[in-house]
Amino acid sequence: MTAYIDPHIHMVSRTTDDYKRMALAGCVMVTEPAFWAGFDRSGVEGFRDYFRQLTQYEPKRAAQFGIRHRSWLCINAKEAENVSLSREVIAMIPEFLTMPGVLGIGEIGLNKNTLNEATVFIEHLDLAAKSDELVLVHTPHLADKYQGTRMILDMIRNDRRIKPERVCIDHVEEHTIRPALDAGHWVGMTLYPITKCTPSRAADMVEQYGTERIMVNSAGDWGHSDPLAVPEFIFEMRRRGHEEAMIRKIVYDNPLAFCSQSRRFAFA
Ligand SMILES: [Zn+2]
Numbered sequence: 001m002t003a004y005i006d007p008h009i010h011m012v013s014r015t016t017d018d019y020k021r022m023a024l025a026g027c028v029m030v031t032e033p034a035f036w037a038g039f040d041r042s043g044v045e046g047f048r049d050y051f052r053q054l055t056q057y058e059p060k061r062a063a064q065f066g067i068r069h070r071s072w073l074c075i076n077a078k079e080a081e082n083v084s085l086s087r088e089v090i091a092m093i094p095e096f097l098t099m100p101g102v103l104g105i106g107e108i109g110l111n112k113n114t115l116n117e118a119t120v121f122i123e124h125l126d127l128a129a130k131s132d133e134l135v136l137v138h139t140p141h142l143a144d145k146y147q148g149t150r151m152i153l154d155m156i157r158n159d160r161r162i163k164p165e166r167v168c169i170d171h172v173e174e175h176t177i178r179p180a181l182d183a184g185h186w187v188g189m190t191l192y193p194i195t196k197c198t199p200s201r202a203a204d205m206v207e208q209y210g211t212e213r214i215m216v217n218s219a220g221d222w223g224h225s226d227p228l229a230v231p232e233f234i235f236e237m238r239r240r241g242h243e244e245a246m247i248r249k250i251v252y253d254n255p256l257a258f259c260s261q262s263r264r265f266a267f268a
């Protein structure tokens with residue numbers, strides 16, 4: 001069994017049985033970005049409680065199965081449409097940036113590529129730059145992905161304080177992986193049963209682009225998703241005859257190297 005890390009999964013939406021099945025499949029660490037709960041929260045206190053859940057409660061639930069839990073904080077792109085609420089949340093985030101399990105700001109990004117979303121994205125980047133935090137970026141779905149990814153890469157490039165290697169561009173697909181890698185960022189390929197990327201498409205991209213700065217994740221949440229998607233990818237890579245060291249680099253060494261850039265990150 002290959003030990004692996006799932007660098008993007010929303011465990012607050014998953015059951016305790018999922019933790020157990022993931023542990024049995026070799027999962028040793030998850031990193032959980034803040035995201036949309038399926039409904040818009042009514043105010044900043046809703047986010048404070050969510051951040052307490054991510055930083056205090058969820059790590060204990062994971063630890064019962066020997067899984068380390070790390071998290072990312074932000075207001076997601078969907079709720080970022082509300083700029084005044086977003087500013088309240090961004091102002092509150094530093095309260096949690098001293099917690100040992102917090103890796104940085106994320107998953108920030110764009111949803112419908114609106115001006116409000118872009119404003120809030122830039123203000124999150126400012127917080128990350130000022131506090132020297134890692135950044136995890138959500139790229140939009142389907143039709144909005146290419147344009148949204150270009151906008152995101154431009155906004156990051158325009159903030160010269162942000163080092164490219166301290167940013168992961170997530171949910172990349174065949175048409176967005178190259179510009180993200182060329183900009184010097186890490187990338188995440190999300191393995192979804194329906195949309196985003198299947199394990200075999202991810203394996204194709206690894207065969208084309210190599211293993212440098214590339215990670216895979218399940219992005220498991222409350223929708224159609226599979227918390228065991230990373231083991232599915234391992235299975236597909238093995239089926240194609242790839243070496244264990246190469247597989248391990250993508251599912252273990254790379255996420256560890258990316259996370260290790262956070263000054264609070266410890267992996268004992
Ligand atoms: Zn997500």
